[in-house]
Each structure stands twice: as C-alpha cells, then as structure tokens.
Amino acid sequence: MTEPARTLVVRCPDWPLTALGVAPSDPAMVLASGRVVAASTAARSGGVLEGQRRRLAQSMCPEAAVLERDEAVEARGFEPVVAALSDITPWVELQRPGTCAFAVRGPVRLFGGEESLVDSTAVTVQEALDDTLGVGAHPGCRIGVADGPFAAGLAARSVDGRAVLVPAGATPGFLIPFPVSVLERPDLVDVLVRLGLTTLGALAALPVADVVGRFGSEGLDAQRLARGLDGRPLQLAGHPPDLAVGIEMDPPVERIDQVAFAARSLAGSLHDGLACRGLACRRVVVEAETGHGERLVRRWRDEGAIGATALADRVRWQLEGWLNGPPGVRPTSGLVRLDLVPEELVHAGSHQPGFWGGATAADERALRALNRVAAMLGPGSVRVPEWRGGRDPAEQMTLVPVPEGPVAGSVDGLIPVVPHPPDSPPWPGVVPAPSPAAVHAAPAAVEVLDAADRTVIVDGRGVVSAEPVRLCQGGGAGVGVVSWAGPWPVDERWWDPSRHRRRACMQVVFDDGLARLLVLEEGRWWVAATYD
C-alpha cells in the first residue's frame, strides 16, 4: 500500500463572500437553502456562525447584508487563480471553487524546498487575487502542506497565519485533536459523537475490525482518513481501459446555457458507466477543445467518491469558469469538444439499490413533472402531505414543498417526503374517524342559533345553552340542523400562554345533506371542516 502523497492545499477563506465582491471588513453573510455557508470577519465577530439558520444569524448581526449563494460566480472568479497556479505545476486539482490542491513532489525540486514552494504559491495566488478583485478586497489565501489531501486541507483551514507545514510523517499526530465533524459525513458523525468519539484521534485509536463491524465500509473510510491514510485504496488492477466519455459540439458553443444540458447528461453517462462496473472515481479530468485548437484541462477531486450530482456540478462550474471567466482566461473561440476522464478509481462501496421499492420510472417521471409545475407556479406551489399529529383535522397533516428535482441520470434525492405512518401514540380528544373530506384553509365565521334565534354557547362544563336549530352565514336565512353530536371541549397547551387554545367542537348534520365540523373558540363559531 502506498503512503499518501505529500500535498499542498491552497484555500481562499470565505470564498462564497469574496467571489460576490464583499470585502472582509463589510458585515455580510452568504446563505444557501436557509443556512449560513460563509460569513465575513465583521459578521463573525457579531456571533454569526456557519450552519446557522437565517433568522438566528440575522438576529445576531442585524446590520449584515444577506446574500444568496451563487456557485457560478464562485467558479468564474476562481478560474484566474487556478490559471495562475498552472505556472507552478500543471497538476492542480480543484476541490471546490475556492479550494485547490497539488502534489508537492514535482514542484518542490524546482523550487528547492517546501518553504520556498509555499512562499511562491502564496505570492502567485495573492497576485492573481489582487489582479482580479483589487488590493484589499479579499482576505488572501491559506496554505497547508501535509501527507494526503485530507490532512493538508485541514492544515489550510486551521490557521490565522499564512501557512502550516506538517512535517513528513507527523500527519497522524497532527490530526488527533480535530473534531470528527471535519469528516463531513453528517450521519456517521452524529453516531460517533453520541458514542463519545469526538476527535479524530479517538476514532483512529479503535481497532479496525471493530470499526468495520459496526460502521461498514463508510466507517473504514472515515477511520483511514483519521489515521492519515488515503480514504479508500485505489482500484489499480484490472479496470477496463476506456471509461472516458466525450461529445463533439457542432456548431461550436460559446454560451454556458448551450452546453449545460449536454454536460449534465455527459456527467450522468460517465457516472453510469462507472457504476455498472461497481466503480467510482475520486478525480475527474474535464478537458475541452476550442475551435482554434486550444486545449483546456482541469482536474477536480473529491475525497469521497464523486456522485452523479456532484460530478454534474463540477463540470458545470468548470464550464462556467472557462466560458464566462475574465478575458485573460476565456478561450478565443467556442468549444468543439468536451471530454470527461475518470481517474483514481475506487470501489463504489457496498450500496445496492433495492430490488423492491425504490424509485421506479413512474416515480421519476412524476417528480420531474411536479418539479416542472413547481417551476411554472413558483416555489412552494406543489406540496406533498406529511404527518404531524394533533387533535384538529387541520393539524394532523401538513403540506411540505415537493423536494427539488432529480438530476438526469441520478436517483439521489428522489424519494419524496413519506408521510409518517400513523402508528404514533394516540391523541386524546382527537376528532374521531371518519375524518372530514374538506378541511377549510380559511374557516368561515358563522352564527349558530337556537329556536329563539339566540346564539348557542358552550359553558365551562361543556354543556350547550340550548339545542342548535339553524346555521347562518353573513345574514342569510341559513340551513337547518337535522341532528348534532357533541360538544367536545378541547383545552390545548394550557401551560403555554402564547399557544394556549381552548375550544369546543360539534358535528352537525344540516338539511342540505352535508355534515359540518363546527368549532366555538373565544365566543365565535367557525366551520372548521365539511364532511363532503
């Protein structure tokens, strides 16, 4: 087994902010799907943390500007930095916009030592950032050198100073104090923390057999990273010769929207080709050729194997960087060919799609249509039911927006929110089955009158003042009561003054053939639901 390669990682901190043109001194934060992904130094000193919800972050630092994440802008802005680093080594690998890495072994001989290599890298990146963004408009870069990209990435993250060089062989010791959350596997980390394994050192100290027995291949990968080894051993022998995919584009394309769809399906077919051999890749080479014969090559890497969605994202970011980048980077003519070459093949892991259940073609088709309709009508317009529990028919089920659509060729994130099977503990005082077929989103205020045209009320003991005879709405003659049942008093959340609800429900059948669920709350009658 090979030792992990000595790697240098360049990281531009808070790149989502920097790319959007926010100087470090301005209070600002960037959000993606309601959570903070980056905050400027000024916002962070106000108490904003990564991963916070929007509302909390805004209450911590009300003066901070709130920006939405734009990955296209991030990719576009980082391309000049990568282009400048190509002067040091052609083997630069991007991890995500704002972070890239390269193996130290080659260039270190050219520069005569790791320190001078780090210095030259820092100067190169600094100049590239100054050129594109302006002096002082960015927080500079952080550099880390260690054995393996995972440890080097942590070294580039954990510092306020410029660079951290972990000496060769000292990487396992360097990793010991880091919390397990740096593994970026939320489900696994959650279990590890509850088991009391809070640091990488604690995880690394466990016997390998126990980790595999309890956590399977994912746990083994995580432990290998924690021990300073490469995540998953490379699959070097016997892989088929040609897994690369490519397309030719005629006429040459110059705009991202012309090629985006093709790139997505290309990424899907590369992933499918790998998946049907049980493989995944840790690094993918995106190659493009222009009409003038220029050859553009970039490598993207991900420590976990790259999934179909992640692959499609990376190809799109790279095309964004090339086609919409600043003039020095942009190719002189349109792209005529695009190739994706998988490298560093690894076993795809033990995931096996279900034989029964899982996503069928009909499910995928339906979700695509629902997403298309959601795009037509705006977010939140297409919703699926989810069980919440409660006493009111309106409370028991709620509607949540349909999940974001599947990317072509992938089945990740396709299964919608499944309603909770109602085997939860009972709710005393729930309106019994059969439930009303129509639950009014906006209940109508009505008058419930007795034989003497007085409003029927329910006293504190849950007894009606008189038999209900008529239901009037808006001054009309109304409908007559045939029969009625109830009232059932409901006193909810009496311990919480702001959410306390006290009401009485009645099932009433009227002479128009319909039965209604009437609710008396704070002296007013409402039609909460209709047994349509």
Place this chain on the structure above:
Amino acid sequence: MTLPSSLLAEPEPFDDLPPKEHPVPLATTLSPVRTVPTLAEAALRVRPTTLAVERILPVLPALVGLVPDGLRRGSSLGVSGPGARSLAMALMAGTTSAGSWAAVVGDPDLGLVAAGEAGVALERLAIVTTPEPSAWGDVVGALVGSLDLVVVAPQHRVGAATVRRLMARVRERGSVLIRVGDGPWPDRFDLTLTVVDGSWEGHGSGHGRLLLRRAEVLASGRRAASRERRVAMMLPSPDGSPASSEQTGDG
C-alpha cells in the same frame, strides 16, 4: 459520441418519456413494392401495441359495482353532488395504492387525513395550488402528461379549447382526468358519477358521533357506460374507507 444539435437546447417538455412498448419494426409491416407511405400512415403502423389490461387503472373493490372494469386510461370523469370529494378520494385510493401518482389541482381544502383513511397512498399524492386561469391549462397539461390521475376542481370557467387540448393529451398519454364539482364543463365526460341521497348515521340530538354515510351513486356515461347504474355504498364507512353496502351488511 456525437451530439445532435437538438440536444444542445433544453428538451421539449414531454419528450423525455419512454414509450410504453417497443414499436413494431417498420420493415416487417411494409412490403417493398408499395409506395412510400405518408408520415401519418407510418406513425399509425409503428404505434406501440398495448394490452387491454394495461389500459385500465384499478379501483377499490367497493367501487367495482360503479366502475366494473376500473378507470379506462385516456378518459375523463365528472364527480359531483354532496360527497363528491369523498368519492374522488375513493377513486384515488385504488389507483395510488397500485403505484400510480395522483395530483390534485385547485382544491386547497382537501382533507388529507380523510384521504389517508380512504386508502390513498399519501406518498404518491401531490397538492398543487390553484394556478391563475391563464396558466391553468398548461399546469394541468404538464401533469396529465406524466401522472396517471389528475383531479381538478377549477374555480373559474374553463375554455372549450383548453379542455379539447387537455383531453387530446389525456388520450395520448393514457392518464385519467377527474373533475370534482358541479360547475359547467365544456365537454361531455366519459363517465359521470353523481352522489345522490347521502345520509349520515350514528348521531342524534346531542349524543353519538358521525359513524358512516349511506349514499347512492349514479353512474352514467358514454359507450360501455351508457346504461345508467345506481349503487348504494357507505361513503365513508366507520373506519373512513369506502365500502359497498352489501359487503358489510346492515347488521
């Protein structure tokens, strides 16, 4: 791999759907001596063949008296009368529990708990907010193209041209359109179900609770369904699901 230029643009809304069956190869049905057929003729010949049983969406056993052969794909249904929502849920129950998807457009009041009790597979049910009248046709058109069952309750008057376009789509894709409510509809339904004579049982003046509703449903329609049928059923029965009256008996 060479990419045709048509792929470089965004796809047409519905061209990503696989055909149901493999087309009959053209060569076996065309003799060489004949002249080149027109495009329409050729399309007719290579049309996929579908078995009759695949042209049917299943219904609950309680509804077999009402729709004996199940819901025919490519047809339209009108459901009206007091209890129309319950009946629509009963129709959705059989179809969604067999793996089809259903969408409800323009009925924000639909009781989801009642739908679950009726037997609707809620994980395959989507609720779409009421679209603007101008967008209504496009939205429903997109849904009938990909979902097996689309239930609509339009609050506005739907134009005849819109319905014609929709029904062409429904027939082409083999879905079923159900319209709930009593308002005017510019087209004849293939099957009309009307709830008549509903009466609730289980309550009195101040005691008991609603247990079940005995209802009679009138089915009339075109072609095979032209003979009128009257079916008595419990809509819903005490556990919330629809049941035929004979099934449980009166005891």
